Amino acid sequence: MAKKKEATIEDKLRALYDLQLIDSRIDQIRNVRGELPLEVQDLEDEVLGLKTRMDKLKTDVETINYEIGAKKNLIEEAKALIKKYAEQQKNVRNSREFNSLSKEVEYQELEIQLAEKNIKEFKAQIEQKKQVISQTKEHLSERESHLKHKKGELNDILAETEKEEEVLIEKSAEFKGNIEERLVKAYDRIRTNVKNGLAVVPIERGASGGSFFTIPPQVQVEIASRKKIVTDEHSGRILVDPTLAEEEIEKMEKLFAKYSK
Structure with a gap:
């Protein structure tokens, strides 16, 4: 040999x-x-973050709407109690019972006022969150469009060079x-x-x-x-x-x- x-x-x-x-x-x-792969990764992270924020904001709105519903139910219950106490006042035997029922009515009226105030605050919160949702949605749409463009760029470059790079790495x-x-x-x-x-x-x-x-x-x-x-x-x-x-x-x-x- x-x-x-x-x-x-x-x-x-x-x-x-x-x-x-x-x-x-x-x-x-x-x-x-x-830097395209890093740009794409950063944009993907940003889009994911915006989607997570949108989901949280929507959940917050749902929670506030539930709270509004609960307060409306409380108002209806308070009104029913006021009506009940008013009927009972017609049949009291003494002033002590009348005054006691009057305090109950007053308490329920305060409950209604507080619930209405809460509902007003909740509605303001919803409007504020809806505004943020709208802004976030717009920003998300812009970022998704930018991500699509950058992914397209990266895919085009990869399609042109990936195979050559793999062969060259093997040759090296x-x-x-x-x-x-x-x-x-x-x-x-x-x-x-x-x-x-x-x-x-x-x-x-x-x-x-x-x-x-x-x-x-x-x-x-x-x-x-x-x-x-x-x-x-x-x-x-x-x-x-x-x-x-x-x-x-x-x-x-x-x-x-x-x-x-």
């Missing part, structure tokens, strides 16, 4: 840069999606599996520590890609020789020469074009 050919430094650099191109493509897809894992562990760990560490996620960059106009720090000519020659993995002393990024970068970009763009169909 033929012995597997050991990867050269150039092979490792190409593999690392290919991995970077795949991961950058995934980053690009996620950037296009941007596959490429990592073909690179020695220590280099993958270094790559992941650098990628985590830099803002734009670029762990492997080509030299551009004599400087590290995305940086303004010039690479000394002798180091540029060393990078171009592809005999050693060189990192930028300022950013820690792994450096590749422009020719290698162009070759791998051309190769990987063909791959991306196939996945994005």
Whole structure:
């Protein structure tokens, strides 16, 4: 059985840069999606909160209407008692009984007055709550419309990119599996520590890609020789020469074009 050919430094650099191109493509897809998933989630939470508020307000109105009904019943009962006491007053034997019944009548009249006052207050509460319900309903309708629009945007983007992203995530894992562990760990560490996620960059106009720090000519020659993995002393990024970068970009763009169909 033929012995597997050991990867050269150039092979490792190409593999690392290919991995970077795949991961950058995934980053690009996620950037296009941007904050939309969070926006949709926030809007869903807001709509749910407004619906919960509407339900509570409606329950409050039902409860107040029940209280109004109870007060109306109390008024009817009080009126019936007043009528009863008035009839009884016609048949009293002495002033003490008459006065006692008069106090009962007076008490029931006060009960009626208090109940009518409560009903008036309850009706005012209902009007106030109905106004809030109307405002909340209007706000809910606007938020639901906005949510529908944002969901549509998100679904369109997902439809365009979800499949490609899934394939690229698998490819990223596959490429990592073909690179020695220590280099993958270094790559992941650098990628985590830099803002734009670029762990492997080509030299551009004599400087590290995305940086303004010039690479000394002798180091540029060393990078171009592809005999050693060189990192930028300022950013820690792994450096590749422009020719290698162009070759791998051309190769990987063909791959991306196939996945994005």
